Structures are given as structure tokens and as C-alpha cells.
Amino acid sequence: MIAQIIFLIILAAAVFLFSKNAGKIRRNILLGKALNRSDHPGERWKIMAKVALGQSKMIKRPLAAVMHIFIYVGFVIINLEVLEIMIDGLFGSHRIFSKPLGSLYGLLIGSFEVLALLVLVSCITFLARRNIAKLKRFSGVEMTTWPKSDANYILFIEILLMTAFLTMNAADYKLQALHFGHYIKAGDFPISSMLAPLLPSSGESLEMIERSCWWFHIVGILAFLNYLPYSKHFHIIMAFPNVYYSKLTPKGKFTNMESVTNEVKAMLDPSFTPPEATEPGRFGAKDVTDLTWKNLMDAYTCTECGRCTSVCPANITGKLLSPRKIMMDTRDRITEVGNNIDKHGKDYNDNKTLLDNYISREELWACTTCNACAEACPVNIDPVNIIMEMRRYIVMEESQAPASLNNMFGNVENNGAPWKYSSADRFNWVDQQ
Amino acid sequence: MEELNQDIPRNSTANSEIENPKSEVLVVPTxxxxxxxxxxxxxxxxxxxxxxxxxxxxxxxxxxxxxxxxxxxxxxxxxxxxxxxxxxxxxxxxxxxxxxxxxxxxxxxxxxxxxxxxxxxxxxxxxxxxxxxxxxxxxxxxxxxxxxxxLIDEGKLKTQDDESFKGKRITYHDACYLGRGNNVYEAPRSALEVLDAELIEMKRCKSNGLCCGAGGAQMFKEPEKGKREVSDERIDDVIETKANIVASACPFCMTMLRDGVKHHEKEQEIQVLDIAEITAKANGL
Missing domain, CATH: 3.40.50 (Rossmann fold)
Structure with a gap:
């Protein structure tokens, strides 16, 4: 009974804390500007099923894709086991699903074990890729101490959880053979039975091990849940809504700013009366709150895999721009803005902005808008949109475009071409054979 | 982009990359x-x-x-x-x-x-x-x-040409705003498939294609500091295919690819031609 109460307290605290932190992230995302992405729900469900649930964009890197699938399926399936653990924990039962599920139960536990092993192997391989093989994709200016540790912590925790799960089953398997206490015959243990010889043979010691692993496993999962909001691993939740709210139009299509349309129309046609200005706001983005909620959701979804940066022509050729850094900076800044609100109230100004304090102009101007980053992202994050919004701010609010671009603007405005040629000569090509 | 000048486009000097067998006067209606x-x-x-x-x-x-x-x-x-x-x-x-x-x-x-x-x-x-x-x-x-x-599908242009590009190795460079931007990957390739030439893809092609470096208004400014030009990086891919011709479908890619070829001193070995030029030549125009 005491165990049940302790379990209930831990569970309630974990759920409460997680909801609180997840709620903060939701609040932070909604600090972004409005954007309508509720159109075409049918198409959106389809793309979510394909890209998020089906992980269709992962296959561009097959090795990582296969191992990621193991961890992903393992995570999803083992949640069924976690459900049983929750019920057992709350009601003091043991393997409550074994009776109603009958022989299916054995099959389920068996498949959980196989998946747990695959998860273990994948996590160890991933750790090796990061720390021994030192894949280039996992380094870069933005991959400072915390992002690197974060990745290692996640893999390490998953290894611990899976080890606890298998050890628990191994002890249970042995206890069942001994007909010890309440350990009824339940489940098949294709993997953990191989661990059994490593465990002691006395029933009391085995029960100690089984119970410790049970508690470690479930408390570990609840702790991990609460680690998510502080970690890039939050993508396991955000990937789904983020893909649902993907940009559905062609990648080449950039937004037309309505506020500008109204001004241009008024300039061209003096009789035009613009609709009531909804938000005065500024042109483009100087800080995260000038971005849309989708840009901010993108930032919280990014798991720093670096597929974007590894295909970015600017980054490949040694420029400062890294699309992954754009996303990480955006998340760090919106988190900071959120923390400021919590600490100092809504109108606090820390005199910092995404532009310059986080993302430099040199990075922004290096983008070729080729969309390789957006294409590469397995969860449909769009770094180009953030870059474009920040360019718009620099050009339209500050008039601080590089001099050569200002020349180009002048040429387009005066000659209707980006070069210094008279528009009267535009058709000369027809005679120059 | 050593010769970059944003006031005038980079011109070719007396370029004979594409011959004009029938140099009749072009009549273009407005x-x-x-x-x-x-x-x-x-x-x-x-x-x-x-x-x-x-x-x-x-x-x-x-x-x-x-x-x-x-x-x-x-x-x-x-x-x-x-x-x-x-x-x-x-x-x-x-x-x-x-x-x-x-x-x-x-x-x-x-x-x-x-x-x-x-x-x-x-x-x-x-x-x-x-x-x-x-x-x-x-x-x-x-x-x-x-x-x-x-026009090829309708049979209005040659559906097979065995002469003009016989024995050539051709690779196609995807323009970002055709490919990733608008999912146009097959049209330019189908224009090359009618030729009696060996078509070979670069390791980075189609949705994985590498940009030429000109997009996003880069064409009109100096590149940021870095190790090399994007166009040089791209020509590495072209050289790897051992192609004699790199086909493009964008005038800006054309400029960048030619810069890259020049930088690698491969002007004698690699021609940069637009799909339209290749098609015109295949049809004896």
C-alpha cells in the first residue's frame, strides 16, 4: 500500500511538472505572429501520416533511418508495457494484462524484448557515431557543450532504461521458474532469459532486483518525460503537430506581405483605401516575436540532427551560415523571452534580439534560398522562412542591405533589370546573332 | 566569382559553345x-x-x-x-x-x-x-x-536524335527553383533522353541537387567569407561524372557553372549548355 501511494505521488508530480513545462512551451510558441495553417485538413493528415508517422524523409540516410525506426517503434510499442506498469503501480497488481490477453501477452512481451534489444544496439551505435566516429554532421559552431551533452544524455538514458527493462524481465523469468511469491507464469522472455544465468539464484535477491529495476524503469521514464521540455528530444512530441502544420505550397513560393500590398496599391492608385490595419508591427523579423508561431514551433521541433546544415551550399563551402544554428538560436531566444516574461512580467525588455545577439547578418546574407535545408528536414522545418523574414527587416526597416544589393535594387527600380542596362535596350537581343 | 560585377552581367567573350548552323534572321513578334x-x-x-x-x-x-x-x-x-x-x-x-x-x-x-x-x-x-x-x-x-x-511528347520536336550528341556524356544540373522549388525534375531530363548520348547523374541530383550559388540574390553580391565558391563545389560533382556537357535550365546556373568550369580550367573538356540550346541543335535549328 505504501508503495502504491509513493507511486501515485511520483506519477502525479511527474505529470504535473511536465504539463507545466509543456504549457510554457505552448505559451512561447503562441508569442509568434498569427498564421493560418488550418486549411486542407485532409492533405495535412496525409502528410503527417507519411512524414511524421511513416518517417518517409528519414530514408535519405538509410543507416540512420533503420536505427531510428528501431528506437521509434521501440518507444511507441514499449508504451503499452508502460501502461501495464502504471496500472500495476497504482493498484499493486503484477502483470495485470497477462490474464486477459492470454497467449497474446507472451507474444507482446517477447516483441518488447526484441525491440528493447534493437533499441540498445541502435543507441550504442548512435553514441559511437557521435563520440568515436565523430561524424561531421554532429559538429559545427552551434554544436557547443550543451547540445552535444544533450544528445549523449538522451542515448545514455535510453540505454539505462532498456537495460533495467531487460534485467527486470530476467529476474521475473527466474522468479516464475521458482514459483516464488506472486510471480505468476506470464510472458515470453526471448532476450532476458539469456541474461538469467548472470543473476543470483535466491528468490529474495531476485525479488530485490526485479523490484529495483521496476522502480528504476518507471521512475526513469517519468524523469525522462520531464527532461523532454529542456531537450532537443522534445521532437518526439513536436514532430507530429509540426508536420501537420507544414507549408503545403511549393517550396519556391515565398509569402507576399499583405501590409506591403496595401501600401503599394495605395501608391499606384490614390483612390485605393486600404483595409483597417490590424497590427501595425514591423516589416520582417528582428526578434522571435516578429516570427510566426509556425517558425517558433519549427524551432521547438528541431532535434539538431544537422541534415539541413550538411546539405547547405553556404555551409559546405565554409560560410558561417548553418540552418541548424538558425533553428537552435530561434529556440534559445524564444525560451529566453519566455523566461523573461515569467520572471519580470510581460513588458520586460532585455535589450536583446534574435538579430545580432543570436544570428549575425553575415549568416543571413549567405543563404541562396535553395531550399536544400527544408527538403532535407525529416520533420518539415523551414529555416529559409526565418532567414527571409530577417532579411526583410534588415532591408525594409533598417535599409542596411549590402551595398551591392542596394545597387541591384536601384537598377531594378530604374531600369527594370538587376543590371545597369537601359530598358530601351531590352529587346536588342533579337538583332544580335 | 572573381569577375563579379553587379552592374553588368558577366559576358562570354566570342563564345562558340553553340554553333548556329542556320543563322537566318530571327523574326520575333512582340x-x-x-x-x-x-x-x-x-x-x-x-x-x-x-x-x-x-x-x-x-x-x-x-x-x-x-x-x-x-x-x-x-x-x-x-x-x-x-x-x-x-x-x-x-x-x-x-x-x-x-x-x-x-x-x-x-x-x-x-x-x-x-x-x-x-x-x-x-x-x-x-x-x-x-x-x-x-x-x-x-x-x-x-x-x-x-x-x-x-513538344517532344506531341512529336513536334524530334523524339530521337542519333547525330548531334552521339558519343557525348551529359549530366544535368537541377536548378533549385525548378527542382526543389517546384518539383520539376523530369521535364529537362526528358529533353536529354531523346539524344544518342550517355546521360549520367551527379551524386547530388534531383531533390538532393546542390545549388549553383546564384539564388537568393547571391548573383548580385559578393559571397560571404568561406573556403570556396559554391560553383567550384558543384563542378567537382560534374567532373566526377566525367561528362563532356553539363546541361542547365537556368541562365544564372549557366553563369555560375561556367565560372566553376573556368576555375577548374576545364573549358576544353566541359561545355555548359542550356536544355533549349541542346534541343535546338538536336533539331538542326
Whole structure:
């Protein structure tokens, strides 16, 4: 009974804390500007099923894709086991699903074990890729101490959880053979039975091990849940809504700013009366709150895999721009803005902005808008949109475009071409054979 | 981009990359002339700034005209009434200038009651197709490689050519605003498939294609500090295929690829040709 109460307290605290932190992230995302992405729900469900649930964009890197699938399926399936653990924990039962599920139960536990092993192997391989093989994709200016540790912590925790799960089953398997206490015959243990010889043979010691692993496993999962909001691993939740709210139009299509349309129309046609200005706001983005909620959701979804940066022509050729850094900076800044609100109230100004304090102009101007980053992202994050919004701010609010671009603007405005040629000569090509 | 000069396009000097066997005088009708004669062309050919002013790109423009003339399609250009679509201004962050250009162009296009447009440039294609409708300019817009594919499918252009490119190795460089930008991957390739040439893909192709380095208004500015030019990186891919010809479908890619070839000192080994030029040559134009 005491165990049940302790379990209930831990569970309630974990759920409460997680909801609180997840709620903060939701609040932070909604600090972004409005954007309508509720159109075409049918198409959106389809793309979510394909890209998020089906992980269709992962296959561009097959090795990582296969191992990621193991961890992903393992995570999803083992949640069924976690459900049983929750019920057992709350009601003091043991393997409550074994009776109603009958022989299916054995099959389920068996498949959980196989998946747990695959998860273990994948996590160890991933750790090796990061720390021994030192894949280039996992380094870069933005991959400072915390992002690197974060990745290692996640893999390490998953290894611990899976080890606890298998050890628990191994002890249970042995206890069942001994007909010890309440350990009824339940489940098949294709993997953990191989661990059994490593465990002691006395029933009391085995029960100690089984119970410790049970508690470690479930408390570990609840702790991990609460680690998510502080970690890039939050993508396991955000990937789904983020893909649902993907940009559905062609990648080449950039937004037309309505506020500008109204001004241009008024300039061209003096009789035009613009609709009531909804938000005065500024042109483009100087800080995260000038971005849309989708840009901010993108930032919280990014798991720093670096597929974007590894295909970015600017980054490949040694420029400062890294699309992954754009996303990480955006998340760090919106988190900071959120923390400021919590600490100092809504109108606090820390005199910092995404532009310059986080993302430099040199990075922004290096983008070729080729969309390789957006294409590469397995969860449909769009770094180009953030870059474009920040360019718009620099050009339209500050008039601080590089001099050569200002020349180009002048040429387009005066000659209707980006070069210094008279528009009267535009058709000369027809005679120059 | 050592020779970069944003005031004038980088020209080719006495370029003989593409021969012009029938150098008959090109007669290109304008919309104004057509209208004066009470005629409406089937399609408007949107030439674009590079196609109008850049000496190398002008050859692409003329090839497109020859193709249109050859298949007897009724077409016209805007001539001096054409103006920049605003793409480079928009990608550089100047939405005002973009929309000014867009609205002025839409006014001209709507005044001529244009229904269908073929562009010689993926940037113009993308802008008019995707970004003009919301501003009042809705047209059926295709890129010239899509028109070529269609003409081949209809049998109006050769469906097989065994001579002009016999024994050549050709690789195609995807333009970002055709490929990733608008999912046009097959049209340019189908124009190459009619040739008796070996087609070979670069390791980074189609949706994984590497940019030439010109997009996002990079064409009109100095690149940021880095290890090398994007175009040099791209020509590494071309060299790896051992191709004699790298085909492009964008005048800006053309400039960048030629810069890269020059930087690698491969001008003798690798030609850069537009799909339109290749098609024109295959059809003896």
C-alpha cells in the first residue's frame, strides 16, 4: 500500500511538472505572429501520416533511418508495457494484462524484448557515431557543450532504461521458474532469459532486483518525460503537430506581405483605401516575436540532427551560415523571452534580439534560398522562412542591405533589370546573332 | 566569382559553345505588334533579364525562339515592355520593390489578356507562377523545359536524335527553383533522353541537387567569407561524372557553372549548355 501511494505521488508530480513545462512551451510558441495553417485538413493528415508517422524523409540516410525506426517503434510499442506498469503501480497488481490477453501477452512481451534489444544496439551505435566516429554532421559552431551533452544524455538514458527493462524481465523469468511469491507464469522472455544465468539464484535477491529495476524503469521514464521540455528530444512530441502544420505550397513560393500590398496599391492608385490595419508591427523579423508561431514551433521541433546544415551550399563551402544554428538560436531566444516574461512580467525588455545577439547578418546574407535545408528536414522545418523574414527587416526597416544589393535594387527600380542596362535596350537581343 | 560585377552581367567573350548552323534572321513578334494586327498569340514568351541582357543567356533566348518558330507555335514577347519580375529584390528582402515590379508587370500582362506564359528562367517561372496570383496575375505558367517536353511528347520536336550528341556524356544540373522549388525534375531530363548520348547523374541530383550559388540574390553580391565558391563545389560533382556537357535550365546556373568550369580550367573538356540550346541543335535549328 505504501508503495502504491509513493507511486501515485511520483506519477502525479511527474505529470504535473511536465504539463507545466509543456504549457510554457505552448505559451512561447503562441508569442509568434498569427498564421493560418488550418486549411486542407485532409492533405495535412496525409502528410503527417507519411512524414511524421511513416518517417518517409528519414530514408535519405538509410543507416540512420533503420536505427531510428528501431528506437521509434521501440518507444511507441514499449508504451503499452508502460501502461501495464502504471496500472500495476497504482493498484499493486503484477502483470495485470497477462490474464486477459492470454497467449497474446507472451507474444507482446517477447516483441518488447526484441525491440528493447534493437533499441540498445541502435543507441550504442548512435553514441559511437557521435563520440568515436565523430561524424561531421554532429559538429559545427552551434554544436557547443550543451547540445552535444544533450544528445549523449538522451542515448545514455535510453540505454539505462532498456537495460533495467531487460534485467527486470530476467529476474521475473527466474522468479516464475521458482514459483516464488506472486510471480505468476506470464510472458515470453526471448532476450532476458539469456541474461538469467548472470543473476543470483535466491528468490529474495531476485525479488530485490526485479523490484529495483521496476522502480528504476518507471521512475526513469517519468524523469525522462520531464527532461523532454529542456531537450532537443522534445521532437518526439513536436514532430507530429509540426508536420501537420507544414507549408503545403511549393517550396519556391515565398509569402507576399499583405501590409506591403496595401501600401503599394495605395501608391499606384490614390483612390485605393486600404483595409483597417490590424497590427501595425514591423516589416520582417528582428526578434522571435516578429516570427510566426509556425517558425517558433519549427524551432521547438528541431532535434539538431544537422541534415539541413550538411546539405547547405553556404555551409559546405565554409560560410558561417548553418540552418541548424538558425533553428537552435530561434529556440534559445524564444525560451529566453519566455523566461523573461515569467520572471519580470510581460513588458520586460532585455535589450536583446534574435538579430545580432543570436544570428549575425553575415549568416543571413549567405543563404541562396535553395531550399536544400527544408527538403532535407525529416520533420518539415523551414529555416529559409526565418532567414527571409530577417532579411526583410534588415532591408525594409533598417535599409542596411549590402551595398551591392542596394545597387541591384536601384537598377531594378530604374531600369527594370538587376543590371545597369537601359530598358530601351531590352529587346536588342533579337538583332544580335 | 572573381569577375563579379553587379552592374553588368558577366559576358562570354566570342563564345562558340553553340554553333548556329542556320543563322537566318530571327523574326520575333512582340505583343504590341500582335495586338496592332488584331492577333492573339497562343503563348507569351517571358524572356527575363538575363535572357535579355546577358550575352551568353541571349543565345538561350534565341534557341527558345527558334524552337517556337520551328514547331509553328504562335507566340510573342513583350520586348521593351517586359520588366524584372522582382525575384531578386524579393529574395534579398525588398518586398516593396518586388510588389511594385509585380503589379506593374501584372498590369501589362492583363492588358494584353495573357493566358499562358513560357519563361526562359526558373526564377521568373517560380515568381510569376507562384507569387503573382495573389497580386492579381493568374496565368498558366510553364518553364521552357516543360514546353520542350510537351513538344517532344506531341512529336513536334524530334523524339530521337542519333547525330548531334552521339558519343557525348551529359549530366544535368537541377536548378533549385525548378527542382526543389517546384518539383520539376523530369521535364529537362526528358529533353536529354531523346539524344544518342550517355546521360549520367551527379551524386547530388534531383531533390538532393546542390545549388549553383546564384539564388537568393547571391548573383548580385559578393559571397560571404568561406573556403570556396559554391560553383567550384558543384563542378567537382560534374567532373566526377566525367561528362563532356553539363546541361542547365537556368541562365544564372549557366553563369555560375561556367565560372566553376573556368576555375577548374576545364573549358576544353566541359561545355555548359542550356536544355533549349541542346534541343535546338538536336533539331538542326
Amino acid at each position: 505583343m504590341a505588334q500582335m495586338m496592332a494586327e488584331g492577333k492573339t498569340p497562343e503563348i507569351l514568351f517571358w524572356v527575363g533579364c538575363a535572357g535579355s541582357f546577358d550575352e551568353r543567356a541571349q543565345k538561350i533566348t534565341r534557341s527558345i525562339c527558334k524552337i517556337l518558330h520551328h514547331v509553328g507555335m504562335s507566340y510573342a514577347v513583350l520586348g521593351t515592355e517586359e520588366s524584372c519580375t522582382g525575384d531578386p529584390a524579393k529574395r534579398a528582402g525588398n518586398e516593396f520593390l518586388f510588389q511594385m515590379q509585380a503589379m506593374a508587370n501584372i498590369e501589362v500582362l492583363n492588358a494584353y489578356d495573357v493566358k499562358k506564359i513560357v519563361t526562359g528562367c526558373p526564377h521568373c517561372f517560380n515568381t510569376i507562377k507562384n507569387e503573382y496570383p495573389q497580386l492579381g496575375g493568374s496565368y498558366e505558367v510553364i518553364h521552357h523545359t516543360q514546353l520542350i517536353q510537351q
